[in-house]
Amino acid sequence: MYVAVKGGEAAIENAHAWLAEERRGDKSVAELSVAQIREQLALAVNRVMAEGSLYDPDLAALAIKQARGDLIEAIFLIRAYRTTLPRFGVSEPIDTGAMDCDRRISATFKDLPGGQVLGPTFDYTHRLLDFKLAADGEVPAAPVRDTSPAPVPHVAEFLNDEGLMEEAPHDDTPPPDLTREPLEMPADRALRLQALTRSDEGFTLGLAYSTQRGYARNHAFVGELRIGAVPVEMDIPELGFSVEIGEITVTECETVNQFQGSKTEPPQFTRGYGLVFGQTERKAISMALVDRALRWQELGEDFVGAPAQDAEFVLYHADNIQATGFLEHIKLPHYVDFQSELELVRKLRREAMQNTMQEAAE
Amino acid sequence: MSLLAKAPEGRVAQLLDATMKRPDFSWLRAPEVGSTMVRGRAGATGASFNLGEITVTRCALKLSDGTIGHAYVQGRRKADAEAAALVDALMQTDLEPSIQQAVLDPLNTEHAAHKKTRAQKAAATKVEFFTMVRGED
Numbered sequence: 376m377y378v379a380v381k382g383g384e385a386a387i388e389n390a391h392a393w394l395a396e397e398r399r400g401d402k403s404v405a406e407l408s409v410a411q412i413r414e415q416l417a418l419a420v421n422r423v424m425a426e427g428s429l430y431d432p433d434l435a436a437l438a439i440k441q442a443r444g445d446l447i448e449a450i451f452l453i454r455a456y457r458t459t460l461p462r463f464g465v466s467e468p469i470d471t472g473a474m475d476c477d478r479r480i481s482a483t484f485k486d487l488p489g490g491q492v493l494g495p496t497f498d499y500t501h502r503l504l505d506f507k508l509a510a511d512g513e514v515p516a517a518p519v520r521d522t523s524p525a526p527v528p529h530v531a532e533f534l535n536d537e538g539l540m541e542e543a544p545h546d547d548t549p550p551p552d553l554t555r556e557p558l559e560m561p562a563d564r565a566l567r568l569q570a571l572t573r574s575d576e577g578f579t580l581g582l583a584y585s586t587q588r589g590y591a592r593n594h595a596f597v598g599e600l601r602i603g604a605v606p607v608e609m610d611i612p613e614l615g616f617s618v619e620i621g622e623i624t625v626t627e628c629e630t631v632n633q634f635q636g637s638k639t640e641p642p643q644f645t646r647g648y649g650l651v652f653g654q655t656e657r658k659a660i661s662m663a664l665v666d667r668a669l670r671w672q673e674l675g676e677d678f679v680g681a682p683a684q685d686a687e688f689v690l691y692h693a694d695n696i697q698a699t700g701f702l703e704h705i706k707l708p709h710y711v712d713f714q715s716e717l718e719l720v721r722k723l724r725r726e727a728m729q730n731t732m733q734e735a736a737e
Numbered sequence: 738m739s740l741l742a743k744a745p746e747g748r749v750a751q752l753l754d755a756t757m758k759r760p761d762f763s764w765l766r767a768p769e770v771g772s773t774m775v776r777g778r779a780g781a782t783g784a785s786f787n788l789g790e791i792t793v794t795r796c797a798l799k800l801s802d803g804t805i806g807h808a809y810v811q812g813r814r815k816a817d818a819e820a821a822a823l824v825d826a827l828m829q830t831d832l833e834p835s836i837q838q839a840v841l842d843p844l845n846t847e848h849a850a851h852k853k854t855r856a857q858k859a860a861a862t863k864v865e866f867f868t869m870v871r872g873e874d
Contacts (some may be wrong), residue, residue, distance in 0.1 A: 428789040429772070431812060461771040463793055463809075468776040468785045475852060477859050485866060493862040522860035529781055543780030550786045552774065564779055565786035572777075572788055604855075606739070607791060609773050613807055619739030620773060621791055621811025629780065650777045652789055 398443050412436035421624075421653025422446055426695060427453025428554070428573040430623050430652050447575075447695050454696050457554075467608045467617060471627045471650070472529055476603040481530050483596045483631055489527030494602060495654075530599040531629055534644060540631070541645045560687050567669055567686060571662045572651050574693035580657060582683045583664035591668045591681030595647060598631035602654050626651050628659040632667050637675030645674060665689060740844040741821035742810045748847075749840065750820040756839035757832070759823060761801045768796040768815035794818040800826050 399406065413420055413436035423435040427450045435453060442448035478494025481487055493499075495517075534540035550565035558570060571579065586593060604624050610617040628649035636642035647667025649659035668683035682688055692698060741749055753759070772790040779786060795809045796818045806826025808818045827836045 425789070430775070430789060430791040433812070434792070457772065457790060460790070460792065461769070462790070463771045463773050463795060465774040465787075466776055468778045469788070471777070471781050475856065477855060478862075491864040492859050493864065494859055495862075517858045518861040519854070519857035520861040520863070522856055524856070531780065543778070543783030545778075545782060546784035548784060550776070550784065552787050554774075554787075554790075565784055568777075568779055568786040569788070606743075607773065607775055607811075609809070611807065611809060613797065618742070618809065620742045620793055620809040622743050623775065623791060625777075625788075627781065646780050648780050650788060 398441075407440060409433060409436045409440055412439050418654060419444075419446060421655050422576060422658070423449045423453055425652040425655050425658060426450045426573055426575065427457065429453050429457045447699055451696050451699070464609050464612075466620075467610070469605045469607060469623075469625070471601065471605060471625065472527075474527070474601055474603040474605050474625075474627075476527055476601050477624075477654075478602040479527055479599070480601075481597070481599045483598050484530060484533070487530060487533070489525065527601070529629065531631075531646060534631070539643055541634070541640070541643055543646065543648075558690060560690075562686055562690055564666075564670070564673075567690060568648065568650070568662075568666060570690045570693060571649075571665060574662070575695035575698070576655075576658045576661070578693050578695070578698075579661040579665055582668075582689060583661035585681065586664050586668045586683045591671070591679055591684045593645075593647075593664075593667050594633040595630040595664050595667060596632075597660060597663075598629045598646070600626070600628045600656060600660065602626045602656065624653055626653065626655045626659040628656070628663040630660075630663045630667055634674065640674060645670070738807075738809070738821075738825060740841055740848060741808060741824055743848065744810075744817070744821075744844050746812070746814060746817060748844065749817055749824060752840040752843055753820050753824060753836075756835065760827070762798040762806075762823065762826070765797040765799055765805065766795070768794055768818045770794050770813045770815070796822050798822045798826065800830070802830070804829050 413432050416436070416439065417432075419439055420432050420435045423438055423446055424430050424432065426446075427435065427438070429435075434456065435449065438449035438452040438456075439446065441452060476489070476492060476494075478496060479489060479492045481491065485491070531540055531543070535542060548565075550569070551563065553566060553569055558566065562570070585591075587595070602624065604622050606619045607621045607623055608617050609620050626649075630647040630649075632645045632647060634640070634643055634645040645667065647663040647665075647670070649662030649664075649666065651659045651662060665683055668681070669686050669689060671678055671684050678684055771793055773793050774790050775788045776785045777788040778784065791811060792813050793809055793811060794814050794817070795807075796815070797805065797807045798819070799805050804826045806822040806824070806829075808821035808825055810818050810821050824836060824840050827833070828841075
């Protein structure tokens with residue numbers, strides 16, 4: 376229970392002034408610019424955009440600076456800002472098949488049209504600290520190789536031809552939107568995907584890992600992982616046609632999962648899907664694994680009681696802003712609440728003591 | 738409009754101002770910042786779902802001869818939206834060829850060059866597999 380408490384204004388003001396000073400840190404060290412954060416801490420920026428559910432690298436960089444690098448606090452700032460924006464409309468679904476891929480790999484097929492493109496990855500680095508970065512050094516330009524535009528079809532399409540892959544038929548039903556309607560159960564796949572794409576990376580990673588370790592095991596391969604730019608197209612009512620209004624970088628992961636078949640489906644490969652703003656590969660893979668685990672019902676699998684299968688558990692605990700809001704509120708004044716608890720415990724103790732004394736007397 | 742929407746900050750204004758003095762106009766809708774909900778599709782091809790929003794700035798204006806220009810640009814960029822709407826309006830006037838040449842062609846070239854550079858860097862990270870032949874003869 377909250378009770379309005381007065382007082383402490385001066386203390387709060389001074390605390391915020393000190394926060395601003397601590398944020399700046401040692402003034403003999405150069406101040407970080409928002410552009411530096413945007414360019415050089417790009418993966419933090421990407422995470423804030425993905426979980427803040429608003430694609431705007433400058434705003435995300437500003438939020439990271441304001442939050443002193445606390446990414447959940449930064450995500451909170453972005454979510455709060457987002458609610459102030461009027462919504463002009465919704466885009467056409469982005470076409471990830473037409474992505475300009477910076478990276479595109481498949482763990483299931485070695486030779487595939489479009490090839491295995493590693494992109495700017497941490498994979499195959501030795502994970503040794505690079506002390507050259509501590510001194511400011513020039514970075515040599517990345518090598519280039521001549522190339523001509525060629526289609527990079529989705530891996531799922533190859534297996535579709537044989538009927539070995541579960542299909543994902545086109546469906547233009549307007550999806551539910553949890554930023555407009557509260558998240559309610561049962562949640563259909565569109566709603567689950569929206570919740571997962573903005574979910575906390577750590578929580579989603581933990582759940583995805585649990586499925587790999589045997590809780591709702593569904594044996595996932597990364598059929599395909601791609602990162603790159605896609606145009607965003609929106610219908611403009613005053614023009615009467617749709618135009619590209621921007622371009623975003625997204626990470627897409629499609630898993631290929633073993634499936635024995637069920638009463639309704641023949642044995643085939645099934646799919647889990649992850650799509651996340653920015654270069655956010657760990658999150659996209661995690662999302663795909665959790666998406667697949669949550670699909671047990673529609674695929675006619677057994678519910679084995681694993682956390683990753685439980686949509687209510689997953690979706691109601693995946694949002695780090697909801698979670699941190701509720702978690703951190705318990706540090707705010709609960710004096711009256713606690714006063715009544717104190718009274719209760721004192722009363723119970725008094726009664727218990729009296730009973731003991733009475734028993735001892737008898 | 739797509740080139741204008743994606744142009745780097747300040748670039749459209751720079752190209753426009755280098756070619757002509759801006760014409761007089763009145764606002765039909767002053768620049769405003771808002772968002773667009775971006776959708777994706779489950780499994781890339783299936784049912785659509787809401788992925789998240791992007792920031793967008795839009796405006797509409799009318800030149801003194803009555804020509805209307807619209808702009809939707811990505812991000813929070815009111816000055817860029819104004820320049821883009823002016824270009825959109827001017828493209829419907831007799832100045833179309835010169836605006837095309839002075840503003841849109843350079844934007845197109847720059848955008849294509851940017852894309853090409855990234856594609857070339859990506860191509861350099863494409864894996865070439867070697868088949869190891871066991872020497873048993």
